[in-house]
Amino acid sequence: MLPKAELHVHIEGTLEPGLLVRLAARNGVTLPAAGTRGRTDRYRFTGLQSFLDLYYANLPVLRTEEDFHDLARAYLVRAASAGVRRAEIFFDPQAHLANGVPLEVVFAGLSAAVEESAEVSAELILCFLRDLGAQAAEEMLRAAMPFRERFTGVGLDSAEAGFPPSLFREVFRRAAAEGLHRVAHAGEEGGPDYVWEALDVLGAERIDHGIRAMEDPVLVGRLRDERIPLTVCPLSNVALNVVPSLAAHPLPAMLEEGLLVSVHSDDPAYFGGYADDNFAAVQREFGLDEDALALLARNSFDSCFASEKDRERWKAGLSGAR
Numbered sequence: 001m002l003p004k005a006e007l008h009v010h011i012e013g014t015l016e017p018g019l020l021v022r023l024a025a026r027n028g029v030t031l032p033a034a035g036t037r038g039r040t041d042r043y044r045f046t047g048l049q050s051f052l053d054l055y056y057a058n059l060p061v062l063r064t065e066e067d068f069h070d071l072a073r074a075y076l077v078r079a080a081s082a083g084v085r086r087a088e089i090f091f092d093p094q095a096h097l098a099n100g101v102p103l104e105v106v107f108a109g110l111s112a113a114v115e116e117s118a119e120v121s122a123e124l125i126l127c128f129l130r131d132l133g134a135q136a137a138e139e140m141l142r143a144a145m146p147f148r149e150r151f152t153g154v155g156l157d158s159a160e161a162g163f164p165p166s167l168f169r170e171v172f173r174r175a176a177a178e179g180l181h182r183v184a185h186a187g188e189e190g191g192p193d194y195v196w197e198a199l200d201v202l203g204a205e206r207i208d209h210g211i212r213a214m215e216d217p218v219l220v221g222r223l224r225d226e227r228i229p230l231t232v233c234p235l236s237n238v239a240l241n242v243v244p245s246l247a248a249h250p251l252p253a254m255l256e257e258g259l260l261v262s263v264h265s266d267d268p269a270y271f272g273g274y275a276d277d278n279f280a281a282v283q284r285e286f287g288l289d290e291d292a293l294a295l296l297a298r299n300s301f302d303s304c305f306a307s308e309k310d311r312e313r314w315k316a317g318l319s320g321a322r
């Protein structure tokens with residue numbers, strides 16, 4: 001299995017139907033109708049919001065430290081089998097707080113799984129829910145500071161359209177002052193202007209998705225010249241109708257432009273696959289050869305926040321892999 005780093009995965013999006021049902025039973029939580037629909041078949045979504053509605057509807061099954069541990073543990077075991085050596089994992093504490101789960105429960109459960117992970121070097125990235133607004137994000141960051149050592153950076157996720165990155169200037173400035181890494185979802189629903197803002201206003205070090213940057217040649221030049229990482233999620237983009245089909249996905253054009261792109265799973269329990277499945281899908285669809293797949297894997301290590309020494313060690317493992 002090709003070694004790789006997974007840099008765009010939401011831990012809540014790894015909640016597989018089997019674990020969802022077990023946690024609901026364990027906690028005596030009744031799943032909402034929206035949560036039960038589709039579980040016997042593949043999930044079907046019309047766009048980002050229709051997915052988010054189900055994603056949030058399923059989260060009340062997560063209540064205890066053990067629940068968060070079991071969720072992250074299951075992901076890390078599956079990721080290891082996908083060849084993942086490094087995982088930088090998003091989590092959405094505002095959603096859990098809204099469900100009455102204290103922050104220390106979320107951190108304790110996720111951190112325990114991260115620390116216990118021998119196979120995968122893992123870190124957490126705290127995401128702000130952009131549709132809750134800037135003030136809520138600032139309160140979230142303040143509340144998370146007692147847990148500063150347990151997360152490596154901040155991100156920006158949830159409904160994108162109508163919530164431009166520029167709204168979050170101040171909270172990202174504060175995160176930078178705390179020495180936190182900064183990433184942001186941009187250019188999934190929103191256009192190239194959202195990617196510009198994520199870079200110029202938020203100081204984002206990495207853009208999550210970013211595929212709509214391809215609509216702006218000046219932006220493409222900037223991303224190439226500055227080697228700004230883009231974490232692309234092909235099966236997610238197809239599932240959420242961000243692209244009409246995998247065949248129409250801009251990944252080959254992004255590689256052709258020399259961008260620092262890598263491939264990730266986003267919400268694997270909902271979108272039909274983990275990191276290895278996403279690699280297999282683009283290999284099949286675009287006929288990528290071993291060199292192209294190794295480049296995607298190398299890019300993933302070059303895009304991660306691990307030490308130079310670790311990144312070099314993982315990249316050295318690429319020659320002769322597969």
Ligand code: HPA
Nearest residue numbers: 010013157158159266267
């Ligand atoms: O795919 C996503 N996009 C935006 N926000 C999200 N939060 C969880 N998954 C996603």
Ligand SMILES: [Zn+2]
Nearest residue numbers: 157185208266
């Ligand atoms: Zn995402």
